[in-house]
Amino acid sequence: MAKPRRWLEWEAAQARDWIAVPQATDDKYSRGVLGVRTGSTAYPGAAVLGVEAASRTGVGMVRYLGPKRVSSLVLQRRPEVVTADGRVQAWLLGSGMDAAARSDEETARLRKALKQGLPTxxxxxxxxxxxxxxxxxxxxxxxxxxxxxxxRSGQTVTADQIAGDPGEWAVRASSALGCTVLLKGSVTHIASPSGIRLTVSGAPAWLATAGSGDVLAGILGALLATHSARIEADADALAALTATAAFVHAAAAHRASAGGPLVALDVAEAVPATLSALLA
Structure with missing residues (x-):
């Protein structure tokens, strides 16, 4: 895709092109397998929400690899999830974890996933x-x-400064860290190291609720798994998929809210109907 140097608002017309629709010859593996290392004993709900959202975004399989108690909660909600290790096409890491409380064993597992070279x-x-x-x-x-x-990378900045100019700081972070940045806020900013700059606006204010980010991460993880081959062929696909995840997240929130309060699980449950409407 082209690399806009000005911010481009990502809308339905662009997002629908990045939803993978299964064909008659597809199976659960060709539709994408997402590996998930999220949640903790302190924050088990993050894993449940992320897995729920990923499962409803069209991925063929979710492999959840986390603490035993959290795995039990995930399976109670989504019994089709696989908890055995194995091949995956993409990773979702870190939701519901506390870096300061992470064990050395869990850190090693996360590092191993990060070194596999998969979309993450x-x-x-x-x-x-x-x-x-x-x-x-x-x-x-x-x-x-x-x-x-x-x-930690040597740049002194406060959260208030970032809030005052989120687009600029998303670009700076992408350049400094060498990765695509999805910076959450009332307007979501997506910046890639190659210069792509995308925004997603219009999410309902009700979406500012606990667990919302875990749902977004699950949607995004699923989209990366279903498009892993496309990402391998075109690195710029990553920014488009990231913006599509933010768009689907916002649209599902509107559907779930219908003008009133919502909780994060409502958003995840609204994803299939949101994708159906988008593809129609």
Whole structure:
């Protein structure tokens, strides 16, 4: 895709081209397998929400590889999820984790996934490991997380400064970290190292709720898994898929809200109907 140097608003006309529709010859493996290392004993719901959203975004299989108690909760909600290790086409890492409380064993598992060279979503409690990525990578910070991440790379900036000019800081972060950045906010900014700059606007204010980011990460992880071959052929596909995830997330929130309050699980449950309407 072209590399706009000005910000381009990503809308339905662009997003629908990045939804993988299965063909009669597809099976669960060719439709994409997403590996998920998310959640913790302190925040198990993040894993449930991310897996729920990924499962509803068209991925062929989700492999959840996390703590035993969290796996049990994931399976209670989504019994079709596979909890055995195996081949995957993309990774979702870090949602519902706390880097400060992460065990050495879990850190080693995250590093191993990051070094596989697969398309990867790095969220929340794995953001501190972003320098060790070997494949196409999207990070999904909010303002405070990005300030901390840039601080570790030697740039002094506050969350308030990022909030004052989120587009500029998304671009700076993408350049400094060498990955695609999805910066959360009332307007989502997506910036890639190659110069792509995309925005997604119009999400309902009700979407500012606990677990919303976990749902977004799940949607994005699924899109990367279903388009892993396309990403391998064209690195710029990563930014388009990231913007599409943000668009689907916002559209599903509108559908779930219908003008009123919502919770994160409502958004995940609204994804299939949202994709159906988008493709129609």
């Amino acid at each position: 979503v790095v969220d929340a409690g794995a953001l501190d490991l972003v320098g060790g990525t070997a494949g196409p990578t999207v990070i999904t910070p909010h303002f405070r997380e990005l300030a901390g991440l840039l601080g």
